[in-house]
Amino acid sequence: MAQSGKGKLNYRCPSCFMRDLDIDMFYDKDKKEYYCLRCQYTGTEEDVLEKNEMIRFRYRKMMERITDFD
Amino acid sequence: MENTFVVNVIHRPEMVPEYAEKVTGQGKAEDIGRKALLTESLDIFKFQQKTAHDNGLKCTIQMTYASLFNEEAVQLAKDDHEKYGDEIALTLLGLPCKEFREKYKTKDFCIWMFSMEDKKNIVDDVFGKFYECFGFYPESTGSYYMDAELTNYIKEKYPSIKCAVATCWEEGPKAYHTTNNSWYTLFDGGPWNPWIPSKQNTHAPAANEAEDSGIVAIPHLSRDLLACYDGNGSNFGTHPQNVLRGMIYDTKTWEYPYLYNLIDQYRHLAKYNNGYSYNMMFVGPGWLNKMGRWEQPYELLKKSYEDGMRYYGELKKEGKLIDLTMAEFADFYRANKTYTEPECALWKDILYGSNKQLFWYVDPFMRACVNMDQGGAIVDLRPYVAKLKWEVGIGTPHVQDASYPFLIQEKYRAGYFTHYAGEGTVRSAKICCGAEEVDLCLCRTHATFSQEGKNRVLTLDPVDIEFAEVSVKLQTKVIFPEGESRIQISREILEVSDPAAEISINEYMVACYGTTEYPEDMTSIKLSVGDGADAKKIEYAYKCREAAVEGAKVAEAIIPPVQTKVTLTTDADDATSYVKEGYAFSPMFTLGMTKKIRKGEVINTWLNLEKAN
Numbered sequence: 001m002a003q004s005g006k007g008k009l010n011y012r013c014p015s016c017f018m019r020d021l022d023i024d025m026f027y028d029k030d031k032k033e034y035y036c037l038r039c040q041y042t043g044t045e046e047d048v049l050e051k052n053e054m055i056r057f058r059y060r061k062m063m064e065r066i067t068d069f070d
Numbered sequence: 071m072e073n074t075f076v077v078n079v080i081h082r083p084e085m086v087p088e089y090a091e092k093v094t095g096q097g098k099a100e101d102i103g104r105k106a107l108l109t110e111s112l113d114i115f116k117f118q119q120k121t122a123h124d125n126g127l128k129c130t131i132q133m134t135y136a137s138l139f140n141e142e143a144v145q146l147a148k149d150d151h152e153k154y155g156d157e158i159a160l161t162l163l164g165l166p167c168k169e170f171r172e173k174y175k176t177k178d179f180c181i182w183m184f185s186m187e188d189k190k191n192i193v194d195d196v197f198g199k200f201y202e203c204f205g206f207y208p209e210s211t212g213s214y215y216m217d218a219e220l221t222n223y224i225k226e227k228y229p230s231i232k233c234a235v236a237t238c239w240e241e242g243p244k245a246y247h248t249t250n251n252s253w254y255t256l257f258d259g260g261p262w263n264p265w266i267p268s269k270q271n272t273h274a275p276a277a278n279e280a281e282d283s284g285i286v287a288i289p290h291l292s293r294d295l296l297a298c299y300d301g302n303g304s305n306f307g308t309h310p311q312n313v314l315r316g317m318i319y320d321t322k323t324w325e326y327p328y329l330y331n332l333i334d335q336y337r338h339l340a341k342y343n344n345g346y347s348y349n350m351m352f353v354g355p356g357w358l359n360k361m362g363r364w365e366q367p368y369e370l371l372k373k374s375y376e377d378g379m380r381y382y383g384e385l386k387k388e389g390k391l392i393d394l395t396m397a398e399f400a401d402f403y404r405a406n407k408t409y410t411e412p413e414c415a416l417w418k419d420i421l422y423g424s425n426k427q428l429f430w431y432v433d434p435f436m437r438a439c440v441n442m443d444q445g446g447a448i449v450d451l452r453p454y455v456a457k458l459k460w461e462v463g464i465g466t467p468h469v470q471d472a473s474y475p476f477l478i479q480e481k482y483r484a485g486y487f488t489h490y491a492g493e494g495t496v497r498s499a500k501i502c503c504g505a506e507e508v509d510l511c512l513c514r515t516h517a518t519f520s521q522e523g524k525n526r527v528l529t530l531d532p533v534d535i536e537f538a539e540v541s542v543k544l545q546t547k548v549i550f551p552e553g554e555s556r557i558q559i560s561r562e563i564l565e566v567s568d569p570a571a572e573i574s575i576n577e578y579m580v581a582c583y584g585t586t587e588y589p590e591d592m593t594s595i596k597l598s599v600g601d602g603a604d605a606k607k608i609e610y611a612y613k614c615r616e617a618a619v620e621g622a623k624v625a626e627a628i629i630p631p632v633q634t635k636v637t638l639t640t641d642a643d644d645a646t647s648y649v650k651e652g653y654a655f656s657p658m659f660t661l662g663m664t665k666k667i668r669k670g671e672v673i674n675t676w677l678n679l680e681k682a683n
Contacts, residue, residue, distance in 0.1 A: 009362050017317070020248050020302050038250060052365065055317055059328075060423030062318055066331045069338035069418055070518075 004028050004035075007045075014051035015041040071345040071406060075337045075391050077382055078288060078399055079122050079129045080235070080352040083115040083143040084164040085136035112143060114355035119146070121376050123154050125383025130157045130210060130396045132235075134164025138199045148204070157395035159210035160200045161235070163354070165192070180254070182217045182472060185464040189220050197228055206230075210396035214238050214290055215257045215472050217462045218272050218283065225284040233400035235352065236272050236287035237261075240298045242473050243482065243586050248302040258585065259452045259474030261432045262295060263339075263348050263413045264288045264403055268434070273474035274454035277434035277553075278409055281457070286400035292336050292349045295417040296428055299439070299450070300481065306421070308333055308349055310374035311357035315364045318421065324370055330381055331420045337390070342414040342519050342526075346406060351378060410434060410553040414526055416519045427516050429528050429548070435555035436679055437474075442517050445510030446530045446546040448497035448557070448677070449480040451581075455555045455679045456633040473585035475632045482587045483658070486511035492656030497579040497677060499561065501544065502664075503537040503571060510535075510546070517548075524552040532564055540571040556678040566669040577640070577675045578662035582652075583632045589657040594630045597649040597659055608651050610659065618648035625649050625661040628682050635682035638663060640675045 007027035013036035016023045025034040025041075025048070035042040043051065056062060085108050122129050131150060137143040150156045162181040171177065174192070178184060184192060201207055207228050212235025224231055242258030260273040267283045268276040276282040294306035305316025310329055313319060319326035333349055340347040358375060360368050385391035394402060412433035419426045427442040432454075439450035452474045462472045476482070477495070484494025486509060500509045513533035520527045532545040543565035549558040559577070566573060584590045595610040600619035608615050625647040626637045638647070638661040650660035667673060 009365050009367070011365050020244070021250055022248050022302070022315070023250055048365075049321075052317060053321065059318055059421055061331075061419075061421050062328055063320060063325065064331075065327045066334070066420050069335050069420075 001030055007034060011045070011048050013039060013041050014043075014048060014055055015039050017052075017055055073340045073345050073347070075340065075347045075349065075385070076399060076402060077127075077348075077391055077393050078350040078352075078396055079127050079379070079382070079393065080132055080350065080396065081115060081118045081122070081129055082132040082134055082161050082164055082352075082354060083112060083137040083140070083146070084134050084355050085111050085140060085143070086164070086166045108140070110360055111355050112140070112146075114358045114360075115143070116146065117358065117372070118353065118355070118375065119150055119156075121379045123150070125379045126386055127379060127382055128155055128393045128395060130159050132159045132161035132163070132210070132212065133200060133203075133208075134161055135170055135196045135199065136164055136167030138196075138203050139167065139169055144203045155395075157210060157397050158204060158208065159212075159396060160196065160208040162193070162196065162211060162213040162216075165196075180215075181213045182215045182220060183254070183463050183470060186219060186461075189463065190223055193220070193224055193227070197224075210234065210400075212236060212288075212290070214241070214255055216267075216272055216287070217472060218267065218270055218459075219461055221267060221272060221283050221285060222269055229284070231285060233286050233288065233396040235290050236267060236285075238290035238303070239293045241290075241303050244301065245303050248304065254470045256470050256585070257472040259437065259476060260289070261287075261413060261437065262289055262293060262415065262430065264399070265413065265432070266403075266407075266409065268457050270457035270459055271454070271474065273437075273452070274457050275432065275434040276409055281434070282409075286403045288348075288350055288396065288399070290350075290352060292332075292351075294332055294421070295415055295430055296419050296426060297421055299428070306332070308336070308351050308378070309353055309357070310378040311353060311363065311371055314366055314370065314374055317364075319374075324373060326374065326377075328421055329374070329378060333381060335418065335420055339415050342416055344411075344521075351382070412526060412550060412552060414519065416517065416528070429517060429519070431526065431550050433550075433552065435553075436557075438550075438557060440517075440528060440548050441480075442530060443514050444486060444496075445498065445513035445515060445533060446517065446528070446548055446559075447486070447511050448478060448548075448579075449485055450476060451478040451497070452476050453632060453634040453636065453679045456681045458633055471585055475583050475585050477581040477583055477629070477632070477634065477636060478579070479584075483582055483584065483589075493580045493652070493658050493660070495580050495582055495658065497559075499559075499578065500576040501535045501542055501667075502574045502576060503540055503542075506537045507576075508535045508537070510544075526550040526552070540566065540568040540573070542566050542573060555680065556676045558674060558676050561673045563667050563669050563671050563673075569669060572666065573668075574664055574666045575673055576662055576664045577638065577673070578660055579636070579638055579677060580658050580660045581627070581636065582658050583629050583634075590631065592652065592657050592659070595659060596628045597626065597651060597661075599625045599647045599649045606649075608649060610651055612654050612657070613651060614653040615651045616648060618646050620646045622647035622663075625663060627659055627661055630682070633682055635680040636661070637678045637680075638675060639678060640665075640673070642673065
């Protein structure tokens with residue numbers, strides 16, 4: 001089994017991101033999955049992107065243009 | 071003044087961007103002299119300059135040490151100064167390069183972490199090299215943090231310096247945590263907007279000319295005063311790639327209205343600061359990496375920078391923004407601000423939809439945060455009045471920790487809520503009726519701001535406290551008298567459903583001291599209540615003792631490690647003041663006072679801060 005690399009972009013672990021940790025994941029090309037060195041998350045690129053969408057649940061006003069700041 | 075929104079756009083040709091070598095160099099042995107890295111870095115700088123200029127914005131070019139060895143970078147700065155009026159300044163960021171490493175034999179790169187001797191040598195080296203390239207000394211400098219000793223040295227040796235990037239707001243233990251404890255920028259507790267640092271401590275603004283360090287400090291980025299207080303600072307600032315790092319954008323449309331909301335909320339702060347508001351954007355080239363960052367391709371990184379500049383440019387065209395260089399801004403600031411004029415920010419949640427509201431206040435004597443979602447409780451308090459001498463860097467007691475200590479910090483030392491036992495730091499009040507007790511921390515409300523003479527006044531919407539048999543309507547005002555180093559809290563009892571009911575108020579402050587999440591040694595703290603012969607004293611020994619004096623108007627704590635005396639005082643004749651020592655599982659102290667209340671009454675208390683040597 002060869003060593004892992006960074007993958008095409010520096011995808012961060014979505015599970016760690018949820019607890020305010022920015023951890024770049026590494027890519028296991030044999031298993032075709034990203035994995036986190038710190039926690040137990042593993043996932044395909046598709047799964048990472050899906051979880052990254054889920055992360056945004058807390059930004060309820062993310063897409064709203066706000067004009068009243070009082 | 072008329073509403074004036076001032077913006078500083080700053081770029082630095084960082085030949086070896088902080089992130090680039092680690093992120094894009096993965097799988098390669100370290101080589102900070104790689105030609106590809108140097109070329110890319112300069113390309114990014116050129117892109118940033120062009121984008122700002124295309125939008126009609128003037129920049130401050132902060133030359134790095136590494137860039138002073140690059141003829142092209144030096145020439146670019148000269149050309150843009152000539153053509154666009156950009157200021158050529160000098161940053162103490164971007165030290166790493168082959169020349170620096172060979173000379174100083176270290177991989178350290180944060181100027182505040184070096185020994186004082188090295189700081190002086192590096193400053194002289196960098197300023198000397200700058201002079202060699204340009205024939206003059208710069209007017210502006212900066213780093214992520216500039217300790218007072220460093221600033222004092224620079225100002226003495228290079229008096230042309232009038233402006234510096236001097237801290238990054240709430241970049242401390244939270245940033246450290248976010249980076250899996252690998253990014254040692256520990257400097258919480260400073261101002262979020264420009265200030266004149268004191269000679270004694272960078273975070274603490276000067277109270278007068280004698281304390282004036284001689285520079286105007288600006289923050290590194292304009293940060294979200296609610297999101298950064300709670301979460302990772304590097305996700306929520308006027309730094310487009312920070313917003314991408316926080317995943318605060320639509321992945322399909324590549325839109326990020328939050329960035330514009332953040333800029334606009336900063337513009338809105340003019341309302342609380344006599345018409346003045348401020349913003350800065352300072353994106354290091356590592357954030358515009360051609361290989362992409364934070365899950366996103368270069369195209370989105372680039373677009374976000376272009377959009378940020380475009381928005382500033384549009385505001386300028388509409389006459390709503392003034393772009394100044396750092397040196398110009400320093401002149402503007404000194405012409406329009408006094409030493410004791412506070413910086414105020416009534417800040418609304420613009421991201422999470424919580425409707426929460428915080429009020430931030432900073433002056434030469436304190437920084438305080440009032441949380442309207444907790445009934446106007448004070449949830450963060452830094453006693454600047456002590457002007458704590460806090461040297462940092464190798465050879466000092468604080469090699470990395472440059473934070474200004476807190477007395478209250480609800481995130482690091484709990485606030486109202488604790489797990490099963492003990493208390494957390496907060497300044498609040500409890501309303502009591504028989505065996506029932508309600509803390510105002512549980513009364514969510516909002517506030518309006520007003521300036522009444524020298525007082526900045528937060529008037530909170532009234533709240534209802536409902537006991538089993540009786541209800542109370544109460545209104546809180548939090549008043550910051552300019553230049554007095556104290557906070558007045560005024561509670562008016564608007565209604566009591568049963569005038570015969572015995573109701574009392576317990577005004578209290580639970581505090582400790584520190585700069586991180588972890589407890590400090592409390593044994594030097596001295597507590598006392600009352601005056602003269604009736605006074606009672608407790609020397610802190612974790613013994614859970616309490617002392618109270620009827621009719622006393624003052625409860626006091628002296629905290630030697632932060633050279634601060636804090637008192638809670640009242641003008642009421644019928645109050646009982648008290649102090650409480652903590653215990654090992656609750657390493658806090660409490661100052662408080664209780665008194666009976668009735669309809670129509672106004673209860674005034676003051677939290678006073680003094681320097682205690």
